[in-house]
Amino acid sequence: xxxxxxxxxxxxxxxxxxxxxxFPRFSHRHHRHKMSSxxxxxxxxxxISAVKFGSFKLKSGINSPVYIDLRLIISYPSLLRHIxxxxxxxxxxxxxxxxxxxxPYTALPIATTVSIxxxxxxxxxxxxxxxYGTSKAIEGNYQKDQACLIIEDLVTSGASVLETAxxxxxxxxxxxxxVVLIDREQGGRENLEENGIKLHAIIKLSEMVRxxxxxxxLEEETEKGVLRFLEENRRVGVVKAVExxxxxxxxxxxxxxxxxxxxxxxxxFEVMVKKESNLCVAADxxxxxxxxxxxxxVGQEICMLKTHVDILPDFTPDFGAKLRAIADKYNFLIFEDxxxxxxxxTVTMQYEGGIFRILDWADIVNCHIISGPGIVDGLKLKGxxxxxxLLLLAEMSSAGNFAKGDYTAAAVKIAEERSDFVMGFISVxxxxxxxxxxxxxxxxxxPGVQMVTGGDALGQQYNTPYSVIYDRGSDxxxxxxxxxxxxxxxxxxxxxxxQGWDAYLAKCT
Numbered sequence: 001x002x003x004x005x006x007x008x009x010x011x012x013x014x015x016x017x018x019x020x021x022x023f024p025r026f027s028h029r030h031h032r033h034k035m036s037s038x039x040x041x042x043x044x045x046x047x048i049s050a051v052k053f054g055s056f057k058l059k060s061g062i063n064s065p066v067y068i069d070l071r072l073i074i075s076y077p078s079l080l081r082h083i084x085x086x087x088x089x090x091x092x093x094x095x096x097x098x099x100x101x102x103x104p105y106t107a108l109p110i111a112t113t114v115s116i117x118x119x120x121x122x123x124x125x126x127x128x129x130x131x132y133g134t135s136k137a138i139e140g141n142y143q144k145d146q147a148c149l150i151i152e153d154l155v156t157s158g159a160s161v162l163e164t165a166x167x168x169x170x171x172x173x174x175x176x177x178x179v180v181l182i183d184r185e186q187g188g189r190e191n192l193e194e195n196g197i198k199l200h201a202i203i204k205l206s207e208m209v210r211x212x213x214x215x216x217x218l219e220e221e222t223e224k225g226v227l228r229f230l231e232e233n234r235r236v237g238v239v240k241a242v243e244x245x246x247x248x249x250x251x252x253x254x255x256x257x258x259x260x261x262x263x264x265x266x267x268x269f270e271v272m273v274k275k276e277s278n279l280c281v282a283a284d285x286x287x288x289x290x291x292x293x294x295x296x297x298v299g300q301e302i303c304m305l306k307t308h309v310d311i312l313p314d315f316t317p318d319f320g321a322k323l324r325a326i327a328d329k330y331n332f333l334i335f336e337d338x339x340x341x342x343x344x345x346t347v348t349m350q351y352e353g354g355i356f357r358i359l360d361w362a363d364i365v366n367c368h369i370i371s372g373p374g375i376v377d378g379l380k381l382k383g384x385x386x387x388x389x390l391l392l393l394a395e396m397s398s399a400g401n402f403a404k405g406d407y408t409a410a411a412v413k414i415a416e417e418r419s420d421f422v423m424g425f426i427s428v429x430x431x432x433x434x435x436x437x438x439x440x441x442x443x444x445x446x447p448g449v450q451m452v453t454g455g456d457a458l459g460q461q462y463n464t465p466y467s468v469i470y471d472r473g474s475d476x477x478x479x480x481x482x483x484x485x486x487x488x489x490x491x492x493x494x495x496x497x498x499q500g501w502d503a504y505l506a507k508c509t
Contacts, residue, residue, distance in 0.1 A: 038202065043211070062233065101168060154181065156186050183203070264364060265443055276501050286313075287314050296326055304335050340365065343378070364390070367390065376392070388421075428472070465496060
Protein backbone atom coordinates (compact mmCIF):
# COMPACT_ATOMS: atom_id res chain seq x y z
CA UNK A 1 0.00 0.00 0.00
CA UNK A 2 1.33 3.42 -0.98
CA UNK A 3 0.97 6.76 0.78
CA UNK A 4 2.69 9.98 -0.16
CA UNK A 5 4.46 12.63 1.88
CA UNK A 6 4.62 16.00 0.13
CA UNK A 7 8.18 17.24 0.48
CA UNK A 8 8.79 20.90 -0.34
CA UNK A 9 12.10 21.85 -1.87
CA UNK A 10 12.22 25.65 -1.98
CA UNK A 11 14.87 25.64 -4.69
CA UNK A 12 12.43 24.34 -7.31
CA UNK A 13 8.85 25.18 -8.15
CA UNK A 14 7.60 21.60 -8.48
CA UNK A 15 7.17 19.38 -5.38
CA UNK A 16 8.97 16.06 -5.19
CA UNK A 17 7.79 12.92 -3.42
CA UNK A 18 9.00 10.84 -0.55
CA UNK A 19 7.39 7.49 0.19
CA UNK A 20 6.02 7.29 3.73
CA UNK A 21 3.46 5.47 5.86
CA UNK A 22 2.29 8.62 7.62
CA PHE A 23 2.39 12.40 7.17
CA PRO A 24 3.11 15.40 9.32
CA ARG A 25 0.52 18.17 9.27
CA PHE A 26 0.74 20.60 6.36
CA SER A 27 2.41 23.88 7.29
CA HIS A 28 1.19 27.34 6.28
CA ARG A 29 4.25 27.52 4.06
CA HIS A 30 3.09 24.40 2.23
CA HIS A 31 -0.39 25.92 1.85
CA ARG A 32 1.13 29.04 0.28
CA HIS A 33 3.25 26.86 -2.01
CA LYS A 34 0.19 24.87 -3.01
CA MET A 35 -1.72 28.04 -3.86
CA SER A 36 1.16 29.44 -5.96
CA SER A 37 1.52 26.09 -7.72
CA UNK A 38 -2.20 26.09 -8.52
CA UNK A 39 -2.04 29.66 -9.85
CA UNK A 40 1.00 28.75 -11.94
CA UNK A 41 -0.86 25.83 -13.47
CA UNK A 42 -3.91 27.95 -14.26
CA UNK A 43 -1.81 30.61 -15.99
CA UNK A 44 0.11 28.01 -18.00
CA UNK A 45 -3.12 26.32 -19.12
CA UNK A 46 -4.49 29.70 -20.18
CA UNK A 47 -1.26 30.50 -22.03
CA ILE A 48 -1.47 27.39 -24.23
CA SER A 49 -5.20 28.03 -24.90
CA ALA A 50 -6.33 24.95 -22.98
CA VAL A 51 -8.91 27.24 -21.37
CA LYS A 52 -11.18 29.11 -23.77
CA PHE A 53 -14.01 31.57 -23.18
CA GLY A 54 -16.94 32.19 -25.52
CA SER A 55 -19.93 29.97 -26.31
CA PHE A 56 -19.38 26.22 -26.57
CA LYS A 57 -21.78 23.28 -26.85
CA LEU A 58 -20.87 20.58 -24.33
CA LYS A 59 -21.39 16.82 -24.57
CA SER A 60 -24.44 17.20 -22.32
CA GLY A 61 -26.05 19.45 -24.97
CA ILE A 62 -25.93 22.69 -22.99
CA ASN A 63 -24.02 25.80 -24.06
CA SER A 64 -21.14 26.82 -21.80
CA PRO A 65 -19.24 30.14 -21.62
CA VAL A 66 -16.00 28.23 -20.92
CA TYR A 67 -14.36 25.25 -22.60
CA ILE A 68 -11.37 23.29 -21.26
CA ASP A 69 -9.30 21.19 -23.67
CA LEU A 70 -6.57 19.39 -21.74
CA ARG A 71 -5.56 17.22 -24.68
CA LEU A 72 -3.10 19.98 -25.55
CA ILE A 73 -0.87 19.28 -22.55
CA ILE A 74 0.81 16.29 -24.27
CA SER A 75 2.67 18.81 -26.45
CA TYR A 76 4.16 20.55 -23.40
CA PRO A 77 6.32 18.02 -21.46
CA SER A 78 7.28 20.37 -18.63
CA LEU A 79 3.63 21.28 -18.04
CA LEU A 80 2.65 17.61 -18.16
CA ARG A 81 5.25 16.85 -15.47
CA HIS A 82 4.07 19.81 -13.39
CA ILE A 83 0.45 18.65 -13.55
CA UNK A 84 1.39 15.05 -12.71
CA UNK A 85 3.46 16.01 -9.67
CA UNK A 86 0.83 18.44 -8.41
CA UNK A 87 -1.87 15.80 -8.69
CA UNK A 88 -0.03 13.12 -6.75
CA UNK A 89 1.27 15.45 -4.01
CA UNK A 90 -2.18 16.91 -3.39
CA UNK A 91 -3.71 13.63 -2.25
CA UNK A 92 -4.70 13.69 1.46
CA UNK A 93 -2.51 11.90 3.97
CA UNK A 94 -5.23 9.37 4.75
CA UNK A 95 -5.53 8.16 1.14
CA UNK A 96 -3.64 4.95 0.39
CA UNK A 97 -3.47 2.93 -2.83
CA UNK A 98 -1.49 0.23 -4.61
CA UNK A 99 -2.10 1.15 -8.25
CA UNK A 100 -3.18 4.03 -10.44
CA UNK A 101 -5.40 4.06 -13.53
CA UNK A 102 -5.90 7.00 -15.88
CA UNK A 103 -9.32 7.57 -17.43
CA PRO A 104 -8.95 7.08 -21.20
CA TYR A 105 -7.89 8.93 -23.17
CA THR A 106 -6.76 12.42 -22.01
CA ALA A 107 -5.72 11.31 -18.51
CA LEU A 108 -3.57 8.41 -19.76
CA PRO A 109 -0.42 10.50 -20.34
CA ILE A 110 -0.92 12.14 -16.93
CA ALA A 111 -1.19 8.75 -15.22
CA THR A 112 1.78 7.41 -17.18
CA THR A 113 3.93 10.36 -16.10
CA VAL A 114 2.87 9.88 -12.46
CA SER A 115 3.72 6.18 -12.70
CA ILE A 116 7.16 6.66 -14.26
CA UNK A 117 8.17 9.64 -12.11
CA UNK A 118 7.13 8.06 -8.80
CA UNK A 119 7.58 4.33 -9.47
CA UNK A 120 3.88 3.59 -8.92
CA UNK A 121 2.39 0.54 -10.69
CA UNK A 122 -0.25 1.41 -13.27
CA UNK A 123 -3.09 -0.46 -14.94
CA UNK A 124 -5.00 0.61 -18.02
CA UNK A 125 -8.68 0.38 -18.81
CA UNK A 126 -9.52 -0.42 -22.42
CA UNK A 127 -12.27 1.86 -23.68
CA UNK A 128 -13.04 -0.68 -26.40
CA UNK A 129 -12.31 -4.30 -25.51
CA UNK A 130 -10.83 -6.09 -28.51
CA UNK A 131 -12.25 -9.24 -30.10
CA TYR A 132 -8.80 -10.85 -30.23
CA GLY A 133 -5.81 -11.48 -27.98
CA THR A 134 -6.63 -11.65 -24.28
CA SER A 135 -9.83 -9.56 -24.72
CA LYS A 136 -9.28 -8.00 -21.30
CA ALA A 137 -11.08 -4.89 -20.09
CA ILE A 138 -8.20 -4.08 -17.69
CA GLU A 139 -4.57 -4.39 -18.83
CA GLY A 140 -1.60 -4.70 -16.51
CA ASN A 141 -0.54 -6.77 -13.51
CA TYR A 142 -2.77 -6.54 -10.44
CA GLN A 143 -4.15 -8.60 -7.59
CA LYS A 144 -7.65 -8.89 -6.19
CA ASP A 145 -8.45 -6.41 -3.38
CA GLN A 146 -5.64 -4.02 -4.31
CA ALA A 147 -6.66 -0.35 -4.05
CA CYS A 148 -6.61 1.63 -7.29
CA LEU A 149 -6.54 5.43 -7.49
CA ILE A 150 -8.27 6.82 -10.58
CA ILE A 151 -6.61 9.80 -12.27
CA GLU A 152 -8.74 12.14 -14.40
CA ASP A 153 -8.05 15.43 -16.15
CA LEU A 154 -11.51 17.03 -15.94
CA VAL A 155 -14.72 16.13 -14.13
CA THR A 156 -18.16 17.45 -15.04
CA SER A 157 -20.72 14.80 -14.08
CA GLY A 158 -18.23 12.13 -13.04
CA ALA A 159 -19.55 9.71 -15.67
CA SER A 160 -16.12 8.95 -17.16
CA VAL A 161 -14.71 8.14 -13.72
CA LEU A 162 -17.64 5.81 -13.04
CA GLU A 163 -17.16 4.13 -16.41
CA THR A 164 -13.56 3.44 -15.46
CA ALA A 165 -14.36 2.38 -11.89
CA UNK A 166 -16.91 -0.23 -13.00
CA UNK A 167 -14.51 -2.63 -14.84
CA UNK A 168 -11.82 -2.04 -12.20
CA UNK A 169 -14.26 -3.11 -9.49
CA UNK A 170 -15.49 -6.00 -11.62
CA UNK A 171 -11.86 -7.17 -11.82
CA UNK A 172 -11.70 -7.28 -8.01
CA UNK A 173 -9.92 -3.97 -7.39
CA UNK A 174 -11.03 -1.50 -4.72
CA UNK A 175 -11.84 1.99 -5.99
CA UNK A 176 -12.60 4.60 -3.33
CA UNK A 177 -10.70 7.67 -4.53
CA UNK A 178 -10.17 9.70 -7.69
CA VAL A 179 -7.93 12.70 -8.22
CA VAL A 180 -8.70 15.27 -10.91
CA LEU A 181 -6.94 18.38 -12.19
CA ILE A 182 -10.10 20.45 -12.78
CA ASP A 183 -13.57 20.08 -11.26
CA ARG A 184 -16.21 21.92 -13.29
CA GLU A 185 -18.43 21.86 -10.15
CA GLN A 186 -21.44 20.53 -12.01
CA GLY A 187 -22.41 17.50 -9.94
CA GLY A 188 -19.41 15.25 -10.41
CA ARG A 189 -18.28 15.31 -6.79
CA GLU A 190 -21.77 14.46 -5.50
CA ASN A 191 -22.36 11.78 -8.14
CA LEU A 192 -19.08 10.05 -7.35
CA GLU A 193 -19.71 10.30 -3.60
CA GLU A 194 -23.03 8.51 -4.10
CA ASN A 195 -21.12 5.69 -5.80
CA GLY A 196 -18.50 5.33 -3.08
CA ILE A 197 -15.73 7.43 -4.67
CA LYS A 198 -14.21 10.49 -3.01
CA LEU A 199 -13.08 13.15 -5.47
CA HIS A 200 -9.88 15.10 -4.82
CA ALA A 201 -9.72 18.15 -7.08
CA ILE A 202 -6.67 20.37 -7.60
CA ILE A 203 -8.52 23.24 -9.25
CA LYS A 204 -12.18 24.21 -9.12
CA LEU A 205 -13.53 26.04 -12.14
CA SER A 206 -14.72 28.92 -9.96
CA GLU A 207 -11.17 29.22 -8.57
CA MET A 208 -9.73 29.18 -12.07
CA VAL A 209 -11.81 32.14 -13.29
CA ARG A 210 -11.04 34.06 -10.09
CA UNK A 211 -7.29 33.60 -10.59
CA UNK A 212 -7.48 34.60 -14.25
CA UNK A 213 -9.51 37.67 -13.30
CA UNK A 214 -7.02 38.61 -10.54
CA UNK A 215 -4.10 38.25 -12.96
CA UNK A 216 -5.75 40.44 -15.57
CA UNK A 217 -6.38 37.60 -18.03
CA LEU A 218 -10.17 37.81 -17.86
CA GLU A 219 -12.71 40.61 -17.97
CA GLU A 220 -14.99 41.07 -14.97
CA GLU A 221 -18.10 40.53 -17.08
CA THR A 222 -16.77 37.19 -18.38
CA GLU A 223 -15.99 36.06 -14.84
CA LYS A 224 -19.52 36.94 -13.71
CA GLY A 225 -20.96 35.07 -16.70
CA VAL A 226 -19.04 31.88 -15.89
CA LEU A 227 -19.95 32.03 -12.19
CA ARG A 228 -23.61 32.62 -13.10
CA PHE A 229 -23.47 29.63 -15.46
CA LEU A 230 -22.04 27.40 -12.71
CA GLU A 231 -24.69 28.50 -10.25
CA GLU A 232 -27.50 27.77 -12.72
CA ASN A 233 -26.10 24.40 -13.83
CA ARG A 234 -24.95 22.77 -10.61
CA ARG A 235 -26.18 19.25 -11.45
CA VAL A 236 -26.83 19.38 -15.18
CA GLY A 237 -23.96 17.06 -15.97
CA VAL A 238 -25.09 14.15 -13.78
CA VAL A 239 -25.71 11.11 -15.96
CA LYS A 240 -28.58 9.24 -14.33
CA ALA A 241 -28.04 5.98 -16.21
CA VAL A 242 -24.49 5.73 -14.88
CA GLU A 243 -25.49 6.87 -11.41
CA UNK A 244 -28.07 4.12 -11.07
CA UNK A 245 -26.27 1.24 -12.74
CA UNK A 246 -22.76 1.26 -11.29
CA UNK A 247 -22.39 -1.31 -8.52
CA UNK A 248 -19.56 -1.75 -6.05
CA UNK A 249 -19.69 -5.54 -6.33
CA UNK A 250 -21.24 -8.13 -8.64
CA UNK A 251 -24.38 -9.82 -7.38
CA UNK A 252 -24.90 -13.55 -7.64
CA UNK A 253 -27.73 -15.01 -9.73
CA UNK A 254 -29.76 -15.84 -6.61
CA UNK A 255 -29.81 -12.20 -5.51
CA UNK A 256 -30.42 -10.97 -9.04
CA UNK A 257 -33.45 -13.23 -9.36
CA UNK A 258 -35.08 -11.14 -6.64
CA UNK A 259 -34.53 -8.00 -8.74
CA UNK A 260 -35.97 -9.38 -11.98
CA UNK A 261 -39.36 -7.93 -12.94
CA UNK A 262 -39.98 -10.46 -15.72
CA UNK A 263 -41.11 -13.88 -14.47
CA UNK A 264 -39.18 -15.81 -17.13
CA UNK A 265 -36.04 -13.85 -16.30
CA UNK A 266 -36.50 -14.72 -12.64
CA UNK A 267 -36.98 -18.38 -13.57
CA UNK A 268 -33.83 -18.44 -15.71
CA PHE A 269 -31.74 -17.07 -12.83
CA GLU A 270 -33.23 -19.78 -10.58
CA VAL A 271 -32.51 -22.53 -13.13
CA MET A 272 -28.89 -21.40 -13.42
CA VAL A 273 -28.44 -21.48 -9.65
CA LYS A 274 -30.08 -24.90 -9.24
CA LYS A 275 -28.17 -26.56 -12.10
CA GLU A 276 -24.95 -24.57 -11.60
CA SER A 277 -25.00 -23.89 -15.31
CA ASN A 278 -24.83 -20.72 -17.38
CA LEU A 279 -24.48 -22.66 -20.62
CA CYS A 280 -26.84 -22.25 -23.56
CA VAL A 281 -26.35 -24.60 -26.50
CA ALA A 282 -27.08 -23.18 -29.94
CA ALA A 283 -28.78 -26.14 -31.62
CA ASP A 284 -27.98 -25.08 -35.18
CA UNK A 285 -28.45 -28.55 -36.65
CA UNK A 286 -29.96 -29.59 -39.97
CA UNK A 287 -33.14 -31.40 -38.92
CA UNK A 288 -35.76 -31.47 -36.19
CA UNK A 289 -34.78 -35.07 -35.45
CA UNK A 290 -31.16 -34.06 -34.80
CA UNK A 291 -32.27 -31.15 -32.62
CA UNK A 292 -34.43 -33.32 -30.39
CA UNK A 293 -31.62 -35.87 -30.07
CA UNK A 294 -29.15 -33.14 -29.15
CA UNK A 295 -31.53 -31.70 -26.54
CA UNK A 296 -31.82 -35.13 -24.93
CA UNK A 297 -28.03 -35.54 -24.85
CA VAL A 298 -27.03 -32.17 -23.41
CA GLY A 299 -30.17 -31.37 -21.39
CA GLN A 300 -28.55 -32.07 -18.02
CA GLU A 301 -25.72 -29.60 -18.68
CA ILE A 302 -27.60 -26.55 -19.95
CA CYS A 303 -29.78 -23.77 -18.60
CA MET A 304 -31.14 -22.88 -22.03
CA LEU A 305 -31.37 -24.33 -25.56
CA LYS A 306 -31.31 -21.93 -28.52
CA THR A 307 -33.20 -22.95 -31.63
CA HIS A 308 -33.68 -21.74 -35.21
CA VAL A 309 -36.92 -23.48 -36.01
CA ASP A 310 -37.17 -22.01 -39.52
CA ILE A 311 -34.11 -23.96 -40.74
CA LEU A 312 -35.64 -27.37 -39.98
CA PRO A 313 -36.91 -29.02 -43.20
CA ASP A 314 -38.70 -31.81 -41.31
CA PHE A 315 -40.58 -29.52 -38.91
CA THR A 316 -43.99 -30.90 -37.89
CA PRO A 317 -46.73 -29.36 -35.70
CA ASP A 318 -45.82 -31.66 -32.80
CA PHE A 319 -42.17 -30.52 -32.74
CA GLY A 320 -42.83 -27.88 -30.09
CA ALA A 321 -44.57 -30.33 -27.77
CA LYS A 322 -41.73 -32.85 -28.09
CA LEU A 323 -39.07 -30.25 -27.34
CA ARG A 324 -41.15 -28.87 -24.48
CA ALA A 325 -41.27 -32.33 -22.88
CA ILE A 326 -37.47 -32.65 -23.03
CA ALA A 327 -37.02 -29.14 -21.58
CA ASP A 328 -39.33 -29.94 -18.68
CA LYS A 329 -37.56 -33.25 -18.09
CA TYR A 330 -34.12 -31.64 -17.75
CA ASN A 331 -35.24 -28.25 -16.42
CA PHE A 332 -33.92 -25.92 -19.12
CA LEU A 333 -35.57 -23.05 -21.00
CA ILE A 334 -36.21 -22.88 -24.74
CA PHE A 335 -34.96 -19.80 -26.56
CA GLU A 336 -36.17 -19.44 -30.14
CA ASP A 337 -33.61 -17.21 -31.84
CA UNK A 338 -36.20 -15.69 -34.18
CA UNK A 339 -34.69 -12.18 -34.25
CA UNK A 340 -38.01 -10.46 -34.93
CA UNK A 341 -37.45 -7.18 -36.78
CA UNK A 342 -40.77 -6.03 -38.26
CA UNK A 343 -43.40 -3.60 -37.00
CA UNK A 344 -45.46 -4.44 -33.93
CA UNK A 345 -48.58 -5.72 -35.68
CA THR A 346 -46.61 -8.05 -37.96
CA VAL A 347 -44.43 -9.57 -35.26
CA THR A 348 -47.53 -10.24 -33.17
CA MET A 349 -48.81 -12.54 -35.91
CA GLN A 350 -45.37 -14.08 -36.53
CA TYR A 351 -45.02 -14.86 -32.82
CA GLU A 352 -48.44 -16.41 -32.29
CA GLY A 353 -49.38 -17.83 -35.68
CA GLY A 354 -47.95 -19.33 -38.83
CA ILE A 355 -46.83 -22.92 -39.07
CA PHE A 356 -44.34 -22.62 -36.20
CA ARG A 357 -46.62 -21.19 -33.47
CA ILE A 358 -43.55 -20.09 -31.49
CA LEU A 359 -45.59 -18.65 -28.62
CA ASP A 360 -46.90 -22.10 -27.72
CA TRP A 361 -43.54 -23.72 -26.95
CA ALA A 362 -40.72 -21.16 -26.67
CA ASP A 363 -40.04 -19.60 -23.27
CA ILE A 364 -37.91 -16.81 -24.70
CA VAL A 365 -37.61 -15.01 -28.02
CA ASN A 366 -35.50 -12.08 -29.17
CA CYS A 367 -35.82 -9.08 -31.44
CA HIS A 368 -33.94 -6.26 -33.12
CA ILE A 369 -34.99 -2.74 -32.17
CA ILE A 370 -34.45 -1.27 -35.63
CA SER A 371 -38.19 -0.67 -36.00
CA GLY A 372 -38.43 1.09 -32.64
CA PRO A 373 -40.06 0.22 -29.30
CA GLY A 374 -43.32 -0.77 -31.03
CA ILE A 375 -41.84 -4.18 -31.82
CA VAL A 376 -41.41 -4.85 -28.10
CA ASP A 377 -44.96 -3.71 -27.41
CA GLY A 378 -46.30 -6.05 -30.13
CA LEU A 379 -44.48 -9.09 -28.76
CA LYS A 380 -45.38 -8.14 -25.20
CA LEU A 381 -49.07 -8.08 -26.10
CA LYS A 382 -48.98 -11.83 -26.68
CA GLY A 383 -46.01 -12.95 -24.60
CA UNK A 384 -46.50 -11.25 -21.25
CA UNK A 385 -49.90 -12.84 -20.46
CA UNK A 386 -48.30 -16.24 -21.12
CA UNK A 387 -45.36 -15.58 -18.79
CA UNK A 388 -42.78 -15.36 -21.59
CA UNK A 389 -39.59 -13.27 -21.77
CA LEU A 390 -37.81 -11.20 -24.42
CA LEU A 391 -34.12 -10.60 -25.10
CA LEU A 392 -33.11 -7.49 -27.06
CA LEU A 393 -30.26 -7.72 -29.57
CA ALA A 394 -28.01 -5.00 -28.17
CA GLU A 395 -24.83 -6.28 -29.85
CA MET A 396 -23.88 -9.01 -32.33
CA SER A 397 -20.81 -11.24 -32.57
CA SER A 398 -20.28 -10.95 -36.34
CA ALA A 399 -17.53 -8.75 -37.76
CA GLY A 400 -18.62 -5.40 -39.20
CA ASN A 401 -22.11 -5.38 -37.66
CA PHE A 402 -23.88 -2.10 -36.86
CA ALA A 403 -25.33 -3.02 -33.45
CA LYS A 404 -23.10 -0.79 -31.34
CA GLY A 405 -22.85 2.68 -29.80
CA ASP A 406 -26.15 4.59 -29.95
CA TYR A 407 -27.99 1.44 -31.08
CA THR A 408 -26.88 -0.41 -27.95
CA ALA A 409 -27.79 2.56 -25.74
CA ALA A 410 -31.26 2.67 -27.31
CA ALA A 411 -31.73 -1.04 -26.56
CA VAL A 412 -30.87 -0.46 -22.88
CA LYS A 413 -33.35 2.43 -22.70
CA ILE A 414 -36.16 0.35 -24.22
CA ALA A 415 -35.38 -2.50 -21.83
CA GLU A 416 -35.53 -0.24 -18.78
CA GLU A 417 -38.88 1.17 -19.88
CA ARG A 418 -40.37 -2.30 -20.55
CA SER A 419 -38.64 -4.42 -17.92
CA ASP A 420 -41.81 -6.37 -17.13
CA PHE A 421 -41.34 -8.21 -20.46
CA VAL A 422 -37.71 -7.55 -21.46
CA MET A 423 -35.51 -9.89 -19.41
CA GLY A 424 -32.13 -9.01 -20.85
CA PHE A 425 -29.89 -8.72 -23.87
CA ILE A 426 -27.96 -10.58 -26.49
CA SER A 427 -24.61 -8.85 -26.07
CA VAL A 428 -20.93 -9.20 -26.83
CA UNK A 429 -19.15 -6.93 -24.37
CA UNK A 430 -21.57 -5.40 -21.87
CA UNK A 431 -18.68 -4.38 -19.59
CA UNK A 432 -17.72 -1.76 -22.19
CA UNK A 433 -21.16 -0.11 -22.36
CA UNK A 434 -21.39 3.45 -21.03
CA UNK A 435 -22.29 3.23 -17.35
CA UNK A 436 -21.54 -0.51 -17.21
CA UNK A 437 -22.46 -2.72 -15.52
CA UNK A 438 -26.12 -2.21 -16.44
CA UNK A 439 -29.10 -3.02 -14.24
CA UNK A 440 -28.34 -6.43 -12.65
CA UNK A 441 -31.98 -7.47 -13.09
CA UNK A 442 -31.20 -7.98 -16.80
CA UNK A 443 -29.53 -11.13 -18.10
CA UNK A 444 -26.65 -10.86 -20.57
CA UNK A 445 -26.26 -13.74 -23.03
CA UNK A 446 -23.29 -13.84 -25.42
CA PRO A 447 -22.93 -15.94 -28.59
CA GLY A 448 -19.71 -16.81 -30.36
CA VAL A 449 -18.04 -18.75 -27.54
CA GLN A 450 -15.35 -21.39 -28.03
CA MET A 451 -12.44 -22.69 -26.00
CA VAL A 452 -10.03 -20.63 -28.11
CA THR A 453 -10.42 -17.15 -29.59
CA GLY A 454 -10.65 -16.64 -33.35
CA GLY A 455 -13.23 -16.49 -36.12
CA ASP A 456 -14.63 -18.21 -39.18
CA ALA A 457 -14.70 -17.39 -42.88
CA LEU A 458 -18.14 -15.75 -42.57
CA GLY A 459 -17.14 -13.18 -39.96
CA GLN A 460 -18.20 -14.90 -36.74
CA GLN A 461 -15.90 -13.88 -33.89
CA TYR A 462 -15.18 -16.32 -31.03
CA ASN A 463 -14.18 -15.68 -27.41
CA THR A 464 -13.46 -18.01 -24.50
CA PRO A 465 -15.96 -18.69 -21.67
CA TYR A 466 -13.71 -16.93 -19.14
CA SER A 467 -13.28 -13.86 -21.34
CA VAL A 468 -17.01 -13.59 -22.00
CA ILE A 469 -18.12 -14.00 -18.38
CA TYR A 470 -15.27 -12.55 -16.31
CA ASP A 471 -13.78 -9.86 -18.54
CA ARG A 472 -16.75 -8.83 -20.66
CA GLY A 473 -19.42 -8.94 -17.98
CA SER A 474 -21.84 -11.43 -19.55
CA ASP A 475 -23.89 -14.06 -17.70
CA UNK A 476 -24.62 -16.82 -20.21
CA UNK A 477 -22.30 -18.37 -22.79
CA UNK A 478 -23.99 -19.44 -26.03
CA UNK A 479 -22.01 -22.27 -27.62
CA UNK A 480 -22.81 -23.84 -30.98
CA UNK A 481 -20.19 -25.55 -33.09
CA UNK A 482 -17.86 -26.12 -30.12
CA UNK A 483 -20.43 -28.64 -28.83
CA UNK A 484 -22.53 -29.85 -31.75
CA UNK A 485 -19.44 -30.54 -33.91
CA UNK A 486 -17.52 -32.20 -31.06
CA UNK A 487 -16.74 -35.91 -31.20
CA UNK A 488 -18.55 -36.25 -27.87
CA UNK A 489 -21.16 -33.44 -27.50
CA UNK A 490 -22.09 -34.50 -23.96
CA UNK A 491 -18.50 -34.32 -22.73
CA UNK A 492 -17.95 -31.02 -24.57
CA UNK A 493 -21.12 -29.54 -23.04
CA UNK A 494 -19.98 -30.57 -19.56
CA UNK A 495 -16.59 -28.93 -20.08
CA UNK A 496 -18.17 -25.70 -21.32
CA UNK A 497 -20.60 -25.71 -18.39
CA UNK A 498 -17.77 -26.09 -15.88
CA GLN A 499 -15.68 -23.35 -17.50
CA GLY A 500 -18.62 -20.97 -17.72
CA TRP A 501 -19.66 -21.57 -14.12
CA ASP A 502 -16.09 -21.24 -12.81
CA ALA A 503 -15.81 -17.88 -14.59
CA TYR A 504 -19.11 -16.77 -12.99
CA LEU A 505 -17.90 -17.79 -9.51
CA ALA A 506 -14.63 -15.93 -10.07
CA LYS A 507 -16.55 -12.82 -11.10
CA CYS A 508 -18.71 -12.97 -7.99
CA THR A 509 -15.76 -13.37 -5.64
